[in-house]
Amino acid sequence: MARIVVTGGAGFIGAHLTDRLISDGHEVIVIDNLSTGLRSNLNPLALFIEGNVAEKKVVSDIPAEGVSAVFHLAAQSSGEASFNNPYNDLQSNVAGTILMLQWSKANHIRNFVYTSSMAVYGKTSDFPLTENTPCLPTSFYGVAKLSSEHYIRLYAAQGLQTTIIRPFSVYGSRQNLENMKQGMASIYLAYILRGEPVTVKGSPDRFRDQTHVADVVDAMVGCLDNPAAISGTFNIATGRKTTVGELLSELLHATGQPANYPITYEAGTPGDVFGCYADINKANRLLGWTPRVSLSAGLAEMYNYFATEKCQ
Numbered sequence: 179m180a181r182i183v184v185t186g187g188a189g190f191i192g193a194h195l196t197d198r199l200i201s202d203g204h205e206v207i208v209i210d211n212l213s214t215g216l217r218s219n220l221n222p223l224a225l226f227i228e229g230n231v232a233e234k235k236v237v238s239d240i241p242a243e244g245v246s247a248v249f250h251l252a253a254q255s256s257g258e259a260s261f262n263n264p265y266n267d268l269q270s271n272v273a274g275t276i277l278m279l280q281w282s283k284a285n286h287i288r289n290f291v292y293t294s295s296m297a298v299y300g301k302t303s304d305f306p307l308t309e310n311t312p313c314l315p316t317s318f319y320g321v322a323k324l325s326s327e328h329y330i331r332l333y334a335a336q337g338l339q340t341t342i343i344r345p346f347s348v349y350g351s352r353q354n355l356e357n358m359k360q361g362m363a364s365i366y367l368a369y370i371l372r373g374e375p376v377t378v379k380g381s382p383d384r385f386r387d388q389t390h391v392a393d394v395v396d397a398m399v400g401c402l403d404n405p406a407a408i409s410g411t412f413n414i415a416t417g418r419k420t421t422v423g424e425l426l427s428e429l430l431h432a433t434g435q436p437a438n439y440p441i442t443y444e445a446g447t448p449g450d451v452f453g454c455y456a457d458i459n460k461a462n463r464l465l466g467w468t469p470r471v472s473l474s475a476g477l478a479e480m481y482n483y484f485a486t487e488k489c490q
């Protein structure tokens with residue numbers, strides 16, 4: 179059993195990760211400012227500290243005794259929102275990462291696992307994307323994630339044991355359906371659950387690698403005390419290309435809606451890339467990790483969760 183800090187533990191991925199760590203017998207300290215996270219996502223068995231990881235006092239006050247690992251997920255998590263306020267994005271995503279790195283180094287943390295993003299790759303047509311594909315981010319969010327990766331590289335050179343994961347388009351239960359600036363499946367599902375036409379920003383031919391949150395959590399947990407993960411950067415995805423049009427028809431099927439459900443198309447959002455999907459061989463080879471949830475099963479799970487929640 180270990181004592182583990184999860185920043186962003188009230189968020190979508192962080193809540194799933196916290197639950198998994200606690201059910202595996204670990205003790206978890208969650209730091210979150212609830213900017214996009216939900217109080218209802220918090221695991222009651224976790225110690226919750228409400229605060230901003232970009233504030234020195236908040237980070238220096240994190241109880242360090244016995245902590246062996248940090249999963250750093252707290253972030254302004256939307257590419258679109260990063261254009262409205264690049265300074266806020268920089269604070270949350272870079273300053274917050276630097277403070278968590280400093281804290282982890284000072285407290286001799288054994289594992290620092292950073293949740294970066296597919297957004298670091300940006301504009302490329304070199305598919306599938308490997309971890310060696312050159313990065314040219316097209317959003318301030320992607321710039322901040324890539325910048326954080328560089329800070330992590332330099333802290334690793336100073337002896338901190340770090341791992342970077344780059345998840346691709348994560349979806350699943352407990353995503354914040356009020357947040358219409360992050361997620362694809364979650365945004366489209368939010369429209370369907372409200373009985374409104376789905377508004378799609380950009381072409382239905384765009385494509386992504388849709389990854390279920392349970393697979394992301396499996397990969398993260400697999401980095402704990404794993405020598406093969408140290409100093410590594412790993413794509414976490416399915417390796418499958420799904421167009422927006424395919425995602426919509428799978429989602430309509432999962433939610434029991436007709437194939438001719440109203441869908442309107444608008445201009446794309448700034449910084450949005452046309453397509454991306456990953457080569458996941460590195461995580462498979464070195465971490466022994468493999469994604470297990472199919473898109474149809476994952477969307478069914480997601481829909482059932484929200485449909486049940488709505489009825490309560």
Ligand SMILES: NC(=O)c1ccc[n+]([C@@H]2O[C@H](COP(=O)([O-])OP(=O)(O)OC[C@H]3O[C@@H](n4cnc5c(N)ncnc54)[C@H](O)[C@@H]3O)[C@@H](O)[C@H]2O)c1
Nearest residue numbers: 186188189190191210211212213214215230231252253348
């Ligand atoms: N969801 C995806 O598709 C996806 C893909 C790639 C990477 N990621 C990354 O994974 C991580 C988790 O994303 P998510 O989808 O769960 O998003 P999320 O917005 O649900 O979670 C982020 C959490 O961090 C908290 N937070 C934000 N800024 C903070 C700050 N300055 N101090 C403390 N807490 C702060 C939010 O309140 C929220 O609970 C993020 O780093 C995100 O960039 C997500």
